[in-house]
Amino acid sequence: MTEDEPQDPRIAAGIPPLGTLETITYISDELARVVAPNPSPNTLDGTNTYVIMDRAGGAALIVDPGPVSDLHLENVKTVLDSENVEAVGIFLTHHHLDHSETARLWSREFGVGVSAFLPRLVFGIGKVLGDDDRFELGNKQIKVVATPGHVHDHLAFQVDSGHLLAGDHMLGRSTSVIAHPDGDLEKYLSSLAKVRKLGSQVILPGHGPEISEELSEKVIEYYISHRHHRLAQIVSILDQEVPINVDDLTRKIYGPELPDALFKPAKQSTRASLTYLVQREIIEVDEEERYNLV
Numbered sequence: 266m267t268e269d270e271p272q273d274p275r276i277a278a279g280i281p282p283l284g285t286l287e288t289i290t291y292i293s294d295e296l297a298r299v300v301a302p303n304p305s306p307n308t309l310d311g312t313n314t315y316v317i318m319d320r321a322g323g324a325a326l327i328v329d330p331g332p333v334s335d336l337h338l339e340n341v342k343t344v345l346d347s348e349n350v351e352a353v354g355i356f357l358t359h360h361h362l363d364h365s366e367t368a369r370l371w372s373r374e375f376g377v378g379v380s381a382f383l384p385r386l387v388f389g390i391g392k393v394l395g396d397d398d399r400f401e402l403g404n405k406q407i408k409v410v411a412t413p414g415h416v417h418d419h420l421a422f423q424v425d426s427g428h429l430l431a432g433d434h435m436l437g438r439s440t441s442v443i444a445h446p447d448g449d450l451e452k453y454l455s456s457l458a459k460v461r462k463l464g465s466q467v468i469l470p471g472h473g474p475e476i477s478e479e480l481s482e483k484v485i486e487y488y489i490s491h492r493h494h495r496l497a498q499i500v501s502i503l504d505q506e507v508p509i510n511v512d513d514l515t516r517k518i519y520g521p522e523l524p525d526a527l528f529k530p531a532k533q534s535t536r537a538s539l540t541y542l543v544q545r546e547i548i549e550v551d552e553e554e555r556y557n558l559v
């Protein structure tokens with residue numbers, strides 16, 4: 266921790282403790298969150314599956330079905346049955362298995378297609394999704410917002426009810442991982458700027474609690490300054506100690522409190538920062554993958 270480390274505005278505002286999210290929560294009348302039973306250091310409270318409903322038309326869209334789990338499927342069916350709506354499609358924010366693993370199973374179960382950015386994830390009558398694609402669900406419009414950075418195929422979905430389903434672009438607790446080399450910091454920062462331009466809205470992350478409309482822009486600002494702080498931290502470490510490899514650098518940045526389970530994702534984010542700095546010729550890398558300031 267350094268003095269100028271940006272502070273997450275959610276800490277002061279208060280946030281439900283890890284593991285206290287209800288399995289089924291109605292974010293609004295026509296939008297439910299169902300938490301999958303896969304909590305871990307990487308998935309926080311578990312993966313959030315969202316059900317966007319059109320009650321009048323009896324239809325629902327499932328976003329990120331999550332991991333294979335009979336219990337999770339039953340919980341989502343409970344929402345559909347109790348609201349008298351039928352699934353009409355499955356959308357995926359990205360390919361990571363904690364979001365997509367059960368997509369094909371559920372596609373067969375509900376007789377619907379799977380739509381995603383990557384053609385290999387599309388299944389049945391689903392579609393390849395791209396930036397700014399728009400879909401109607403009753404009187405709601407759902408807009409695809411390409412948000413590469415966490416991984417290259419990442420999409421968010423904006424519902425005109427004032428909600429953004431953000432997948433792993435933003436999390437309900439702490440910050441997201443840039444899953445280098447699939448993830449990319451420059452793209453991630455551009456995607457954060459793009460979401461900021463959409464204005465205040467309730468952000469519904471792929472893991473953890475919702476981010477309120479009031480806090481949404483502040484949290485995006487925090488995410489952007491957090492990434493710039495990490496870059497500055499790396500330059501300052503390299504200013505004192507060179508050459509240094511990725512493992513040692515990751516330990517220095519995150520400190521001894523980093524749980525072993527989070528070392529790999531932390532290292533991926535560190536690599537993403539290093540790649541960003543190398544591309545800008547601020548630092549250089551030697552043949553043993555040790556880093557120096559230029």
Ligand SMILES: [Zn+2]
Pocket residue numbers: 359361415433
């Ligand atoms: Zn992910």
